[in-house]
Amino acid sequence: xxxxxxxxxxxxxxxxxxxxxxxxxxxxxxxxxxxxxxxxxxxxxxxxxxxxxxxxxxxxxxxxxxxxxxxxxxxxxxxxxxxxxxxxxxxxxxxxxxxxxxxxxxxxxxxxxxxxxxxxxxxxxxxxxxxxxxxxxxxxxxxxxxxxxxxxxxxxxxxxxxxxxxxxxxxxxxxxxxxxxxxxxxxxxxxxxxxxxxxxxxxxxxxxxxxxxxxxxxxxxxxxxxxxxxxxxxxxxxxxxxxxxxxxxxxxxxxxxxxxxxxxxxxxxxxxxxxxxxxxxxxxxxxxxxxxxxxxxxxxxxxxxxxxxxxxxxxxxxxxxxxxxxxxxxxxxxxxxxxxxxxxxxxxxxxxxxxxxxxxxxxxxxxxxxxxxxxxxxxxxxxxxxxxxxxxxxxxxxxxxx
Amino acid sequence: xxxxxxxxxxxxxxxxxxxxxxxxxxxxxxxxxxxxxxxxxxxxxxxxxxxxxxxxxxxxxxxxxxxxxxxxxxxxxxxxxxxxxxxxxxxxxxxxxxxxxxxxxxxxxxxxxxxxxxxxxxxxxxxxxxxxxxxxxxxxxxxxxxxxxxxxxxxxxxxxxxxxxxxxxxxxxxxxxxxxxxxxxxxxxxxxxxxxxxxxxxxxxxxxxxxxxxxxxxxxxxxxxxxxxxxxxxxxxxxxxxxxxxxxxxxxxxxxxxxxxxxxxxxxxxxxxxxxxxxxxxxxxxxxxxxxxxxxxxxxxxx
Numbered sequence: 001x002x003x004x005x006x007x008x009x010x011x012x013x014x015x016x017x018x019x020x021x022x023x024x025x026x027x028x029x030x031x032x033x034x035x036x037x038x039x040x041x042x043x044x045x046x047x048x049x050x051x052x053x054x055x056x057x058x059x060x061x062x063x064x065x066x067x068x069x070x071x072x073x074x075x076x077x078x079x080x081x082x083x084x085x086x087x088x089x090x091x092x093x094x095x096x097x098x099x100x101x102x103x104x105x106x107x108x109x110x111x112x113x114x115x116x117x118x119x120x121x122x123x124x125x126x127x128x129x130x131x132x133x134x135x136x137x138x139x140x141x142x143x144x145x146x147x148x149x150x151x152x153x154x155x156x157x158x159x160x161x162x163x164x165x166x167x168x169x170x171x172x173x174x175x176x177x178x179x180x181x182x183x184x185x186x187x188x189x190x191x192x193x194x195x196x197x198x199x200x201x202x203x204x205x206x207x208x209x210x211x212x213x214x215x216x217x218x219x220x221x222x223x224x225x226x227x228x229x230x231x232x233x234x235x236x237x238x239x240x241x242x243x244x245x246x247x248x249x250x251x252x253x254x255x256x257x258x259x260x261x262x263x264x265x266x267x268x269x270x271x272x273x274x275x276x277x278x279x280x281x282x283x284x285x286x287x288x289x290x291x292x293x294x295x296x297x298x299x300x301x302x303x304x305x306x307x308x309x310x311x312x313x314x315x316x317x318x319x320x321x322x323x324x325x326x327x328x329x330x331x332x333x334x335x336x337x338x339x340x341x342x343x344x345x346x347x348x349x350x351x352x353x354x355x356x357x358x359x360x361x362x363x364x365x366x367x368x369x370x371x372x373x374x375x376x377x378x379x380x381x382x383x384x385x386x387x388x389x390x391x392x393x394x395x396x397x398x399x400x401x402x
Numbered sequence: 403x404x405x406x407x408x409x410x411x412x413x414x415x416x417x418x419x420x421x422x423x424x425x426x427x428x429x430x431x432x433x434x435x436x437x438x439x440x441x442x443x444x445x446x447x448x449x450x451x452x453x454x455x456x457x458x459x460x461x462x463x464x465x466x467x468x469x470x471x472x473x474x475x476x477x478x479x480x481x482x483x484x485x486x487x488x489x490x491x492x493x494x495x496x497x498x499x500x501x502x503x504x505x506x507x508x509x510x511x512x513x514x515x516x517x518x519x520x521x522x523x524x525x526x527x528x529x530x531x532x533x534x535x536x537x538x539x540x541x542x543x544x545x546x547x548x549x550x551x552x553x554x555x556x557x558x559x560x561x562x563x564x565x566x567x568x569x570x571x572x573x574x575x576x577x578x579x580x581x582x583x584x585x586x587x588x589x590x591x592x593x594x595x596x597x598x599x600x601x602x603x604x605x606x607x608x609x610x611x612x613x614x615x616x617x618x619x620x621x622x623x624x625x626x627x628x629x630x631x632x633x634x635x636x637x638x639x640x641x642x643x644x645x646x647x648x649x650x651x652x653x654x655x656x657x658x659x660x661x662x663x664x665x666x667x668x669x670x671x672x673x674x675x676x677x678x679x680x681x682x683x684x685x686x687x688x689x690x691x692x693x694x695x696x697x698x699x700x701x702x703x704x705x
Binding site: 121168169172176178179180182183184186187190191194326327330333334337369370372373374375376377380381 | 686
């Protein structure tokens with residue numbers, strides 16, 4: 001009964017495939033067979049406990065390996081990331097993907113401060129990303145300021161938005177907080193969409209200036225007496241320079257985020273975050289002010305989101321509300337959670353896995369989002385603590401042998 | 403005044419849709435304490451099934467009331483299967499896992515359902531001709547005629563009937579008693595011989611079928627659906643559930659009505675572009691000032 005039930009359930013579930021006037025019963029048939037088979041396999045699998053134990057052992061070994069060699073992996077990864085643009089197989093497309101993956105890694109690390117360290121589930125992180133991108137776009141198009149002035153300003157604006165949101169909502173508990181931040185993310189998007197005078201509505205803002213290399217722009221058409229990057233270094237002009245520069249820029253920004261997170265964990269405020277995550281009531285009774293502490297986490301996380309947004313704006317030279325939908329937030333949260341909350345290396349792996357994976361299957365368009373959602377569900381089912389689960393407090397009392 | 407009355411009627415109609423979805427949220431939250439993110443998409447699937455069965459029955463020559471009844475039953479049945487499967491696949495294995503796991507899994511499920519429908523039915527919006535036509539007009543002599551369509555009356559009556567049946571189910575039957583018991587204390591309920599897993603599944607089935615009724619109403623009322631309607635409707639219904647006090651069933655209905663009214667009034671008097679902002683602001687304000695909602699019980703946090 002228990003085996004048969006689900007099969008029937010899955011079958012009925014897919015019978016709505018009939019599309020308008022021309023029903024596609026063949027398709028339904030295949031799906032039913034497929035799901036029945038899948039169900040059958042799952043049932044087979046769950047009856048073999050020994051195999052599961054074996055899988056568990058391997059998993060354990062892998063995660064042990066990762067936690068032991070974490071440092072080496074981080075260093076290798078770092079070296080690989082530095083060398084990436086110059087590797088022989090890297091072409092324009094791969095470089096683009098690299099930039100994208102790094103952007104998500106940076107966002108993931110930024111959100112990790114909020115979700116991983118402080119334990120606040122923020123489903124509207126994209127709002128700060130959007131605030132950063134838009135403030136960067138507006139500052140750079142209206143005042144004509146350069147990238148390096150606008151970048152910190154964009155971060156500050158985003159942090160301000162974080163405080164603005166955080167102030168009223170941080171008294172809420174986990175789930176409510178999640179839903180309110182989600183609402184906030186949507187509010188920001190709707191405002192961007194409808195405040196036509198400032199944001200250009202659905203048209204977005206275009207013509208954002210590209211960053212320059214210490215005042216040397218990456219352009220080919222120069223006026224007399226001006227230097228650009230390639231003339232200054234006596235190089236042949238190539239658009240790849242710009243991409244490589246952008247790649248290093250986001251790499252540096254991401255590394256700054258990482259470094260900052262690693263350091264701030266050891267500061268009192270970082271420890272307060274972790275303590276809050278573990279037990280809020282105990283924290284209160286020990287004199288930690290939860291609201292202020294959470295607010296700093298929110299603001300700092302938002303600031304990094306803002307930096308990433310500014311980078312996004314300058315890379316695309318165009319921003320529009322379409323880039324900041326809920327699905328982006330979901331992707332970032334997925335990266336953090338799948339990576340194992342609080343684990344910096346895990347975020348990197350999850351970002352490479354999710355973004356790289358969806359890029360590889362770009363041709364399949366819609367199917368990749370299904371696969372993406374399924375991956376989220378499956379990883380939660382089999383590895384609920386993420387790929388690399390290291391949610392341990394940074395410090396422990398002596399004699400604690402866990 | 404006439405304008406206000408018109409908006410009131412529209413608001414109540416919209417509110418009954420939100421209220422029906424909100425019940426699903428509030429029931430699931432009450433019993434397993436998680437926000438079922440995929441519930442909005444379940445509503446969307448209900449709307450799709452309704453539109454497809456309307457098309458199929460449109461080819462036959464059955465009388466209109468029977469078509470409505472059949473479509474209602476079919477969409478309830480199929481959507482309930484979806485709700486049940488989602489629960490089986492994505493939430494049940496995660497019971498007892500850490501807090502965020504089901505939430506993430508639900509997010510993933512919501513993405514899957516949305517894109518599944520997009521792949522299966524195409525990304526374009528689907529439109530259908532109005533099925534129930536006819537209306538009553540009031541205040542004919544004044545300059546603004548208030549229109550109450552038969553459809554709106556049908557929707558409100560259907561909602562009231564469902565609510566009555568549902569209340570009976572929860573308060574008077576064994577199933578309802580089991581459900582309330584699970585809500586209070588799962589361990590104790592299972593000790594007393596209640597099949598907790600089954601009760602939770604039933605909760606999902608009931609919630610999904612109510613959402614599918616809302617989906618069918620949405621199809622009838624707007625006539626246009628696409629695969630993305632679930633997200634916004636879901637958030638608003640969640641707001642309704644929170645506003646009414648999460649875990650409280652009459653609260654969910656009341657919250658739905660209030661949200662519907664606020665949305666309609668806001669777009670009628672202030673600005674229709676920012677009507678979604680209104681709903682979200684209500685959510686935030688409610689959570690800050692009355693975290694337990696209008697009819698909810700205050701929750702005491704124990705150490």
